[in-house]
Amino acid sequence: MTSLRARQKEDRRKRIVASAKTLFRKSGYDRTTIEAIAESAGVSGVTVHNYYGTKAGVLLALVIENDALLLRRLDESLPRDETDLIALTVCFARVVMDHATSHLEKAIWRQVLAAVTAESETPLGRAYAKLDRQLAYVLVNRIEALQRDGHLPARVDPVHLGMALFHLQNARFVQFVSAEGLRPDEIETRLRNDLTALFAVCSR
Amino acid sequence: MTSLRARQKEDRRKRIVASAKTLFRKSGYDRTTIEAIAESAGVSGVTVHNYYGTKAGVLLALVIENDALLLRRLDESLPRDETDLIALTVCFARVVMDHATSHLEKAIWRQVLAAVTAESETPLGRAYAKLDRQLAYVLVNRIEALQRDGHLPARVDPVHLGMALFHLQNARFVQFVSAEGLRPDEIETRLRNDLTALFAVCSR
DNA sequence: GTAAAAATTTTTATTCAATAAAATTTTTGC
DNA sequence: GCAAAAATTTTATTGAATAAAAATTTTTAC
Structure with a gap:
């Protein structure tokens, strides 16, 4: 029994990581901002931090x-x-x-x-x-x-x-x-x- | 023949590195700011960057x-x-x-x-x-x-x-x-x- | 020895990562 | 449906990194 909350979380994780991979490959690590990853994943920048701690954490x-x-x-x-x-x-x-x-x-x-x-x-x-x-x-x-x-x-x-x-x-x-x-x-x-x-x- | 300029530069380098070592050992890497290193070495923060590029560079x-x-x-x-x-x-x-x-x-x-x-x-x-x-x-x-x-x-x-x-x-x-x-x-x-x-x- | 020049540092300003606290929204359990 | 809980977003702050302009100091040339 996966709660809606758990599924949403999992979904956001997936979107963040997928967005990050695309952006890192396209623009490189340094030129990719957390905000850009967040926007592409449809969440706020702080959420990315909450999930992974650091930009390197996402990587x-x-x-x-x-x-x-x-x-x-x-x-x-x-x-x-x-x-x-x-x-x-x-x-x-x-x-x-x-x-x-x-x-x-x-x-x-x-x-x-x-x-x-x-x-x-x-x-x-x-x-x-x-x-x-x-x-x-x-x-x-x-x-x-x-x-x-x-x-x-x-x-x-x-x-x-x-x-x-x-x-x-x-x-x-x-x-x-x-x-x-x-x-x-x-x-x-x-x-x-x-x-x-x-x-x-x-x-x- | 070492010019005054070269000696001063060398001197600043020495002071920056020495200050950094003291501060890193005392307060750890993360809690030591470039500004603190600069102040302790008697230069501006930007000068530290000019000399070593990054905080990790100083280290x-x-x-x-x-x-x-x-x-x-x-x-x-x-x-x-x-x-x-x-x-x-x-x-x-x-x-x-x-x-x-x-x-x-x-x-x-x-x-x-x-x-x-x-x-x-x-x-x-x-x-x-x-x-x-x-x-x-x-x-x-x-x-x-x-x-x-x-x-x-x-x-x-x-x-x-x-x-x-x-x-x-x-x-x-x-x-x-x-x-x-x-x-x-x-x-x-x-x-x-x-x-x-x-x-x-x-x-x- | 002084004035122009060259080199170097400092000041100022901006972007972005990281973090914290408050405010808001969404989900859950009843 | 509604109150409580959980999670996200907003807002704000610190500090690294970078760039350009301004100011200072040393060097050079006379």
């Missing part, structure tokens, strides 16, 4: 919505028969980059990453962190499968390995959006170099 | 100044006789965390990290990126020494390895400042787990 909400999609897409896009850990991680990174660029420009992703750090202790920040963890677990699950099939030594902890690889991939993603001219291919090479060097250590 | 300038110190401190603090790569990286991470917390609170570091991403294409953002690269090279140099002394296989590329380890360490640093309650010991454990898992892969 984060929008990204979280899209990332639910990425989560499914990732699982589909990673080939089930891939046995090479490096190839798997690189593929993961590429799907993330493709998804990102197909939705928003790099300049806006920089705002997203900035907001995530600045607002890490707020509800929306936590929601993003949770999604990030789910993203990491897509990789962890694949690594567990790899280990089950004997493509990885039994001594490696798949959760730790998955997290480490995710962090590394994420660091390269940050680099990707931080430099306008950097192409996915170049990032792929760097990530490959990272992994090759690490796996070549083989100490003790 | 970044301040951090860059401190990081020059970190660079030296890091090189001193890393034991020369350390032959274990994991121990070396963990030690590196700890020095960075100690340095960070001794200068500014986590909440302010979150603002720093946010500003770095948001302003990656501005001069101050680039200056920070350059310092980051120098920090990474402290690690790279140590790894090269390790390899020279036969503690690392000849097949590993020390630059790639150093960069990868730096990124991993950095990802954990971001986590460190993003969660108020997270202690350096816990981060150290996580980083150790990352490295242990990666080095255990040993594929092909």
Whole structure:
């Protein structure tokens, strides 16, 4: 039983986020005012603030919505028969980059990453962190499968390995959006170099 | 031959940054206004903007100044006789965390990290990126020494390895400042787990 | 040493994000 | 339908950011 009030709220949320996405893509983040988003969504500017706290909050909400999609897409896009850990991680990174660029420009992703750090202790920040963890677990699950099939030594902890690889991939993603001219291919090479060097250590 | 004008400019810069550091530490980032920094430094608010562009710019300038110190401190603090790569990286991470917390609170570091991403294409953002690269090279140099002394296989590329380890360490640093309650010991454990898992892969 | 010029800061004004309190509208429960 | 509750809008304020004009100071040239 959803009350009228709850439905209206949900409706406004949807309109605000949809308006924001359109405007951010059309005019960029800085040149889009909260008032413009509010007007386009048919609410007052203060309501947008009441709903999302900050302009960055609206952006984060929008990204979280899209990332639910990425989560499914990732699982589909990673080939089930891939046995090479490096190839798997690189593929993961590429799907993330493709998804990102197909939705928003790099300049806006920089705002997203900035907001995530600045607002890490707020509800929306936590929601993003949770999604990030789910993203990491897509990789962890694949690594567990790899280990089950004997493509990885039994001594490696798949959760730790998955997290480490995710962090590394994420660091390269940050680099990707931080430099306008950097192409996915170049990032792929760097990530490959990272992994090759690490796996070549083989100490003790 | 430094002109009077150049000296005065340098002097104002110093006063602005010093005032900002004092005020940020005393009242936090958000509760410190540019006007307050300006007044304490004996200049107008607009001058602060002219010098650093944004409030975050002032913060970044301040951090860059401190990081020059970190660079030296890091090189001193890393034991020369350390032959274990994991121990070396963990030690590196700890020095960075100690340095960070001794200068500014986590909440302010979150603002720093946010500003770095948001302003990656501005001069101050680039200056920070350059310092980051120098920090990474402290690690790279140590790894090269390790390899020279036969503690690392000849097949590993020390630059790639150093960069990868730096990124991993950095990802954990971001986590460190993003969660108020997270202690350096816990981060150290996580980083150790990352490295242990990666080095255990040993594929092909 | 002084007057013109060049450079730099300050003043002034405007836009917009963020926040708070009061006023208004809408929904809900009876 | 009507009173109470909940939510939105209006109104107002602070502070960051930016731009243009005005004022000041340093430099340069004589």
